[in-house]
Amino acid sequence: MLKRSRSATSTTLTFALPTATLDGPVSVVGSFNAWTPGAHPLRRRSNGTASTSVTVPAGTEVRFRYLGEGGRWFDDVDADLITAEGGVVLA
Template identity: 50%
Template structure:
C-alpha cells in the first residue's frame, strides 16, 4: 500500500506491506535510490505491518519495485501504473 503526504517541495511516500509476507527483509528499490537494495528497507510497525517513508520530489513519476530475501522481486498492486517491468508512482 502506498500513502502520500505533500510537503513544501516534496512528497513523503510511505511504502507499506504486511510484516510477514513475504518473509524476511524487504527493501523498496527504484530510480529514486539508484535501484540499491537495502537503501530503503521496510521496518516493523504496530498492527502487523512494516513500512518505510521516502521523500521524493513532487510533480514527478518514479519507478520502483520491492526486493525480498532470496532475490525475490515483486510489484505493488496499489502503484499508479505498471509498465510490465516496474510499478510507478506520481508525486
C-alpha cells in the same frame, strides 16, 4: 500499500506491506535510490505492517519495486501503473 503525503515542494511516499505476507527482509528500490538493494529496508511496525518512507520533489515520476528474500522482485498493486519494469507513481 502506498501512501502519499504532499506539500507544495515535496511528496513523502510511504511503502508498506502486511508483515504476515513477508517471508524475510524486504527493501523498496527504485528511481529515488538508484535501484540500490537494501538502501530502504521495510521495518516492522506495531500495527502489523513493515514500512519505509522516502521524500521526493513534488511532481516526480517514481519507478519502484520491492526486493524480497532470495532476490525475489514484486510489485505494489497500489501503484498508479505497473509496467514490466515495476510500479510507477506520480509524486
